[in-house]
Each structure stands twice: as structure tokens, then as C-alpha cells.
Amino acid sequence: MKHLHLGLAWLLLFATRSEAQSVAAIATEVDAVYPQSEGLYLDLHRNPELSFHEEKTAAKLAAGLRGLGYTVTTGVGHTGVVGILKNGDGPVVMLRTELDALPVEEKTGLPYASTVRTKDDNGVDVGVMHACGHDVHMSSWMGTARIMASTRARWRGTLMLIGQPAEEGGGGARAMLADGLFTRFPRPDYAVAVHDDARDPAGIIGYHAGAILSxxxxxxxxxxxxxxxxxxxxxxxxxxxxxxxxxxxxxxxxxxxxxxxxxxxxxxxxxxxxxxxxxxxxxxxxxxxxxxxxxxxxxxxxxxxxxxxxxxxxxxxxxxxxxxxxTDGGYALVNDPAMTQRVAVALVRELGPEKVQDRPPEMVSEDFSEFQRLGVPTLMLRIGAVERTKYDAAMKSGAALPSLHSALFAPDHEPTMKAAIAAEVITLRELMPANAGITSK
Ligand SMILES: [Zn+2]
Ligand SMILES: [Zn+2]
CATH class of the missing domain: 3.30.70.360 (Alpha-Beta Plaits)
Structure with missing residues (x-):
């Protein structure tokens, strides 16, 4: 018994140590790219564009990826962007962000709030806002693109970054697929996305195996x-x-x-x-x-x-x-159980169990499911976006927090984006390990 206790103690000490070291390492990498991602975030937040009208948004992402050495194709499914980075033999992993904003007039009062107005497709004058946090996703995705491009010794395979138009009920995923996303480009072995979550404090990473959206x-x-x-x-x-x-x-x-x-x-x-x-x-x-x-x-x-x-x-x-x-609606989004388990273990190992939590499904819908319907194992992680003090106050008072699509939705962007970048980089490295093919016996 004594030996067993000693052994366990050593194991725990070792686990805690390596965990602390991993946290420091990924946090340092994320901190290094954050200022550029934040600059992009503020720009995108001030300049939102409606579904299938994301021309300027797509151009910003395409230019960013080209500068990092990705092979970039634009105009895929109207305004979609595809960036490919080949890095030796290994799996093809797709990381998707959405490009579009919503016809919502922003009421957050933030200094960088959107004041954009435009005509929608019916000719109606509307305010435009990134009320679903797709600006958070895009700027985190670019931070991840930067880290992956500069640390090629730590992964092997083909990284496929896509900027998808018209997620908000516009059929953007279908448009990209119809325009040859899986035929003109490598068909992915895995597809990954993150979505911010207005139910959780900023920085909490949520995973769930099986159906997560309806x-x-x-x-x-x-x-x-x-x-x-x-x-x-x-x-x-x-x-x-x-x-x-x-x-x-x-x-x-x-x-x-x-x-x-x-x-x-x-x-x-x-x-x-x-x-x-x-x-x-x-x-x-x-x-x-x-x-x-x-x-x-x-x-x-x-x-x-x-x-x-x-x-x-x-x-x-x-x-x-x-x-x-x-009407032909969206399909439930089902996280591949084996892939979810594998990534969740990696996330907990790198970030600790208090930051990585199994979160329940939501009865909302997302067209990321279109890729999974074609047989690609998919995983969408949720990233808590609510400022901690606002979250704690709401839990105490029972007041409802502004939901996604609300004119008052104001993600606490720094911890949210940092968690999103860390989650994406850890996930991609887990799915495209540098030592793939090398078997240790
Ligand atoms: Zn939305
Ligand atoms: Zn969304």
C-alpha cells in the first residue's frame, strides 16, 4: 500500500508539472499572436457584412493567410476563402470560420461598436452587427493560422483553413461544397470549428460527444x-x-x-x-x-x-x-465521439480540467453539419464569451444574459479569443501529430 501511495503521488506530481509547463507554453504562443488578432477583431467588428456580401471581410482573411505562406483561393461558393498549408505526409484537417454578420443594430455602447447600415437583400435599410461572434472566430482562426505556420516542426499533414460565407441561414456551407470544396481541394479527414457561447464565462472551452446542435x-x-x-x-x-x-x-x-x-x-x-x-x-x-x-x-x-x-x-x-x-432546414450537428474524446483528453492535459468542460447541447442550428453529412468526422468546440463579473452577477440575480444574435451581445474578446486560439492549436496538433507514422514499441 505504501508503495502504491508513493507511486500515485509521483504520478500526480509529474502530471501537475507537465500540465503547468504545457499551459505556460501554449499561453506564451497565444500571447505572441494576440495583438495582431485583436487588431483584426476590432477592424472586423467595426466593419460587419451580411451573408454572401462578405467581400471586404474575405479579402482581409485572404491577404492575412497569403502573408503567412498559405496557398489561397478566393470566391469559393461566392465569397468563401480556402487557405492550404502542406507540411509533409499526414491527415488533412479543415478548420472553419464563418464570415457573415447579422442584420442587427448594435446597442452595446462599446467604443468599437458597429455603426454600419446597409440595404438587405429585400432592399430594407438595416443595421449590421457581428452579433453571433463570427468576428471572434475569424480573428482567432487567423491567430491559429499564424502559430501553425511558424511551428511546422510540431505537426505534419495538410492544414485547410476555410472562411465560409453565409452561415446565418444563407446556405454558405452548401455553396462552398457545390463549388468544389471537397473536389478542387483535398477532402478533409477531420473538420474542426469553434463557436462562442453566450451561456459560459469567457475562456471556458466546452466539448460534448454526439449531437450538440439541432x-x-x-x-x-x-x-x-x-x-x-x-x-x-x-x-x-x-x-x-x-x-x-x-x-x-x-x-x-x-x-x-x-x-x-x-x-x-x-x-x-x-x-x-x-x-x-x-x-x-x-x-x-x-x-x-x-x-x-x-x-x-x-x-x-x-x-x-x-x-x-x-x-x-x-x-x-x-x-x-x-x-x-x-423548407429544407439545417441538420443536427453531431460531434464525432472518438474524435471528441481524443481532443478533449488533449485539451484537459494542456489547459486543465477547470477550463475544459462537457457542456450540454443547444436547440439552435448551424450549417457546419453539412460537412459531417458527407461523412467527414467533425468537432465543434464551444468557447465561453461572457465577462466573468457579468456572468457571476447574472448567476446571483437570476437575470438573463444577452444571447447570441442579441443587439447587446458583447463578448469579453480577449479571454475568449485566447481560449479559442489555444483550443484550435491544441486540437490541430493532436489531429496532425509530428510523430505520425513513427511507432514506438
Ligand atoms: Zn448565429
Ligand atoms: Zn454563429
């Missing part, structure tokens, strides 16, 4: 009735009453048909019908968002919506079947 579908429904005078309901079929019953019946899909262990959401976010108190309209329009984590639950939700919508209309004697249109 399937998302929009369902548009038109319920048809027979319009007429509001005082003569007997001569009409009232679509407002059908719609009201339908909205309530839809609530039973998740509560009565889906296992409590399978996350699912059916939200009726929009309902429109009628013009005046004394007129029964001839149709009502509904719009739903439908979320789930698995293909099976997604299919169940969508078929139950069809069944209920048709049955309620039939029960009311509607003159025709409702029109139900399901």
Missing part, C-alpha cells in the same frame, strides 16, 4: 376555409377557428408523442388571418419552427404536423386540404 425546419401552413359575413357564420367555414384548434393540437406532439428523453421543439411563431371584425376570412397562414436532435424524431415531428393539420381541417369540413410546405 435539426431545424421551417413549416409554412395555409389553412383554407370559406369566407363570408361575420354575422352569418353558418354560411362559412371559419379558418380562424380551425387554426386555433390546430395550434393547440400541435402542442401535443412533443408532450404526448415524443419520449421525454428525446429533445424536440414545435413552435408556432407566426399566425396571420383576417382583416376586420365582421369578416370571416377565407384562409389563415401559420409558420412553425421545428427542432430535434435525431433524424427519427425529425421525421416523426414533421409527419405528425401533416396529420394534425389535415385532420383538423377535415373535422371542420374545410373546402380543401391545407397547404403544408416544409
Amino acid at each position: 435539426n431545424a425546419n421551417t413549416v409554412k401552413i395555409t389553412i383554407y376555409g370559406r369566407g363570408g359575413h361575420g354575422a352569418r357564420p353558418e354560411s362559412t367555414v371559419d379558418p380562424i377557428v380551425i387554426a386555433a384548434r390546430t395550434v393547440l393540437a400541435l402542442q401535443t406532439i412533443v408532450s404526448r408523442e415524443i419520449s421525454p428523453f428525446d429533445p424536440a421543439v414545435v413552435t408556432v411563431g407566426s399566425i396571420h388571418g383576417g382583416t376586420k371584425a365582421n369578416i370571416i376570412p377565407s384562409e389563415v397562414n401559420l409558420e412553425l419552427t421545428v427542432r430535434s436532435l435525431t433524424d427519427a424524431v425529425r421525421e416523426h415531428l414533421l409527419s405528425a404536423i401533416h396529420r394534425i393539420v389535415n385532420a383538423e381541417a377535415a373535422a371542420a369540413g374545410a373546402p380543401r386540404e391545407p397547404r403544408v410546405e416544409v
